[in-house]
Amino acid sequence: MPSLAGTPAEAAPVPPKRERRKEARPGELLAAALELFVEKGFAATRSEEVAARAGVSKGTLFLYFPTKDELFKAVVRENVSGRFRELNQEFRQFEGSSADMLRTGLRLWWERVGATQASGISKLIMSEARNFPELADFCQHEVIQPCQELICWILQRGIDRGEFRPVDLRYAAANTIGAMVFLMMMKHSLAPCLPHDQRLDPQRFIAAHVDTLLQGLCVRPHGVNDAPAS
Amino acid sequence: MPSLAGTPAEAAPVPPKRERRKEARPGELLAAALELFVEKGFAATRSEEVAARAGVSKGTLFLYFPTKDELFKAVVRENVSGRFRELNQEFRQFEGSSADMLRTGLRLWWERVGATQASGISKLIMSEARNFPELADFCQHEVIQPCQELICWILQRGIDRGEFRPVDLRYAAANTIGAMVFLMMMKHSLAPCLPHDQRLDPQRFIAAHVDTLLQGLCVRPHGVNDAPAS
Amino acid sequence: MPSLAGTPAEAAPVPPKRERRKEARPGELLAAALELFVEKGFAATRSEEVAARAGVSKGTLFLYFPTKDELFKAVVRENVSGRFRELNQEFRQFEGSSADMLRTGLRLWWERVGATQASGISKLIMSEARNFPELADFCQHEVIQPCQELICWILQRGIDRGEFRPVDLRYAAANTIGAMVFLMMMKHSLAPCLPHDQRLDPQRFIAAHVDTLLQGLCVRPHGVNDAPAS
Amino acid sequence: MPSLAGTPAEAAPVPPKRERRKEARPGELLAAALELFVEKGFAATRSEEVAARAGVSKGTLFLYFPTKDELFKAVVRENVSGRFRELNQEFRQFEGSSADMLRTGLRLWWERVGATQASGISKLIMSEARNFPELADFCQHEVIQPCQELICWILQRGIDRGEFRPVDLRYAAANTIGAMVFLMMMKHSLAPCLPHDQRLDPQRFIAAHVDTLLQGLCVRPHGVNDAPAS
DNA sequence: AATGAATGAGGATTCATTCAT
DNA sequence: CATGAATGAATCCTCATTCAT
Secondary structure, three states, X not given: OOXXXXXXXXXXXXXXXXXXXXXXXXHHHHHXXXXXXXXXXXXXXXXXXXXXXXXXXXXXXXXXXXXXXXXXHHHHHHHHOOHHHHHXXXXXXXXOOHHHHXXXXXXXXXXXXXXXXXXXXXXXXXXXXXXXXXXXXXXXXXXXXXXXXXXXXXXXXXXXXXXXXXXXXXXXXXXXXXXXXXXXXXXXXXXHHOOHHHOOOHHHHHHHHHHHHHHHHEOOHHHXXXXXXX | XXXXXXXXXXXXXXXXXXXXXXXXXXXXXXXXXXXXXXXXXXXXXXXXXXXXXXXXXXXXXXXXXXOHHHHHHHHHHHHHOOHHHHHHHHHHOOOOOHHHHHHHHHHHHHHHHHOOHHHHHHHHHHHHOOOOHHHHHHHHHHHHHHHHHHHHHHHHHHHHOOOEOOOOHHHHHHHHHHHHHHHHHHHHOOHHHOOHHHOOOHHHXXXXXXXXXXXXXXXXXXXXXXXXXX | OOOOOOOOOOOOOOOOOXXXXXHHHHHXXXXXXXXXXXXXXXXXXXXXXXXXXXXXXXXXXXXXXXXXXXXXXXXXXXXXXXXXXXXXXXXXXXOOOHHHHHHHHHHHHHHHHHOOHHHHHHHHHHHHOOOOHXXXXXXXXXXXXXXXXXXXXXXXXXXXXXXXXXXXXXXXXHHHHHHHHHHHHHHHOOHHHOOHHHOOOHHHHHHHHHHHHHHHHEOOHHHHHHOOOO | OOOOOOOOOOOOOOOOOOOOOOOOHHHHHHHHHHHHHHHHOOOOXXXXXXXXXXOOOHHHHHHHOOOHHHHHHHHHHHHHOOXXXXXXXXXXXXXXXXXXXXXXXXXXXXXXXXXXXXXXXXXXXXXXXXXXXXXXXXXXXXXXXXXXXXXXXXXXXXXXXXXXXXXXXXXXXXXXXXXXXXXXXXXXXXXXXXXXXXXXXXXXXXXXXXXXXXXXXXXXXXXXXXXXXX
16 A cells, blocks of 8 residues: 555644633642643743643743743742642641651651642742742742741750750751752652762651751750651 | 663763864853853743853754753753762861861862852752752762761761761751751842942851851861861 | 725624623624724724723634724724714704704714714824824715815805805815814824823813804804804 | 755755844834724734834833833824924914915924824824823824914904904814824825725825815905915 | 943744634 | 634744844
8 A cells, every 4th residue: 555645654633622611620630730830930931831731832831831931930839839738737736756757757847748749849949039039038938948847846846845955956957958959859850860879868868967966955965866867 | 879860871982083072162152052051041041142152153062962951961060969978078078166167068068069150059059959850869869868968967977076966967967068058049039130339248148057057067166266267 | 875894794694692791792892992093092902902992802703703903993994984964964954043953963963973982083084094094085975075065165155145254165164074073183192191180171172273263254243143152 | 966955945044144223223224013903902002013113122122112112102202292393383483374274284293293104193193192191181282282373363364454254263173183183193094094086185185175264264255366376 | 350332042922824613 | 603712823022142343
């Protein structure tokens, strides 16, 4: 069956069936945008890519977010707000040693935030804060401060209960927050470019961080040895 | 000694003319580019802005760097290479307790790197690594590893001399590196957007970090108290 | 009887249902379109706006008019066709002096056309004729010529009856048509942008025009004084 | 000389030699824009077309005018401002009968404005005034009012010298302005779409207008007969 | 070497039109 | 019939890069 046509593969350019999913779209677009913004940066991501990754066309994106800037802000808002308030609640109810609290807290936090896509938000904020000043403020109030307060609260609890020796709360908290932020940023920056054996293992990094921390913090240093080997 | 791919560094340019400007141009452009890339990100910085900040015209920029990408790579190379090798050398000659070594090292490092514009490079790398994969590799070899090795060397020295208790060297080093990276990133990201009283003070942050670290590390915990008050 | 090219007017649609709305739709859409096209121009008006002003959804508009272009042509057709043939009839039956005929005619015309929304059509035609060449032809036959003929007929009548002195009929008519067109355009262009006291009063403008005209036209110049004060 | 290549016409895509003509560009762009805006309307004209007609590339247009809107405003400003002040001066110095003044004035005006591309500006203003409200104001002050004043001044002069009978100055002036505006609009709207024999001849139109006007205006009606037969 | 006018590919956004509901 | 979510061609505008001066 000879044919003069070129590549016969071109059967029929399937029109990629339109789906009407008004409810689901914003979430899908935000997820796609988060991924891409984290991966390539805000400016280097094309609107069309976001749409494509969300499985819709260029035009649809602008149906839900009036501008790329607004999309960006929505991405940050979506992935930041609230997320920490619940963790906060949970912790205030925790019963047990403050050392366990710290250990469990960080482990939990990694599972719920660090290990998810949402962790990319920290890279995003660090990269874009100066281009979106309102964001810096928003994040300071919605993320940094709640976290800071939670950690300070735990440390204070430990001190009050005689478990921890007194320290400069703010900077002790900053130390831990810094470690977590670093971890998240690595995950979305250098790590994907490095061979597996050169990457940090988050769990071990956190464990090491907490161990060092508690070693220096705890009044009864042997308490550290109770820690479940990670 | 790995090098960022692209145009290989030309042989040392002959310096025939007296005109200072001509010699200084590349450096001025690199400095301007560093500032702007750190401030606004690579993609969001216009080539013309870089030229303007360096006090030359658009065309001149492209006389020295064939493309914006090459300019970027040059910025990274310029601010990264070598800078750590010398610190390394200095340290190997240090005499005194390993605790002092750590403390002094970080202080020195902050003065020589963290407090300078060059610290912005960390924000740049974190933000752009995935867009310039060769970069990640370059930095891993030129920065991360030397730092890692240096810190590991110090820790090992402490352990060998019975000053520190044995720890997982790699993750202990990562913890400190993470703290420093976090500090640099904050300086160029959130800090400029926050009121002064909400910013972290680098010196105190470093001091707190080292204190906590040494508290947990030192065999003779009271050794910490020998630390010169920051 | 020329007709604007495009979809030929369908045979009268069967009116089976009682639902007023369905029957009225096209008219409402045409009215909305006329308003908006006149206000903002054809290209600057969005289809959705037209639909919205007619109180229906975007999709419905395209149920009645296959394209924006067709909508435009329909708007012109609707507001132009016929409208002048009846005026014409009426006038041929007029009895009285030709001066009165002219005066009354222009007054009537203003009431029936100039003062209504339909007057906007002249702005539309002037603005869009070159983008819709078929339109110019249509209007030439449906509007300009009938008007021209009517005025010429009146003038000729006056001349024949010895009331008017002989003049170049075509250009005399054009003068009056021009005045009316100018009036309509002002109403829809500059007037809405000017404070009320700087706008022309249509009645006075027409009166002044007719007065000047008749003053120069009438054989018995005092005849002008018979004119009913407007 | 057989060849497997396709159409041999494709010799070398001549790179359309870049010319550096900073001084001339704005004027050329404004001229091109005027033509196109008049021809197709503001919204229906693509920026790129303007650039092409001016013989430059898309980008160059935006080198001289930051946005399409600004280009539009510049076109109006360029073609409106000043143009009437000089005519005004000339006229105040005129010596002779007021009837001649009117006749000569309109003839001159047609030569200097009506017959040039600038006449298109009236179509533009009429079409776009409501989209650019500031323009309406600008034109009212820069064009309408000066013209109105000039004509009023001439009429008043005629009345003062006993040549004209007293009339409502404002509306008499408006009548003449209207006629000229109509003429300009026709030239750029319907006329280009009509066969030559159906178009109005500007000179005759003006002559007819002035004749009718003066016939009604002049105290000595035979004065009209002095008018050179057009 | 330096300049900055000119270019045009690329990206954000709009909007006429389609079509699933 | 009516709706409005979805589409993508079309358009405005930007900016890295080129090149005449």
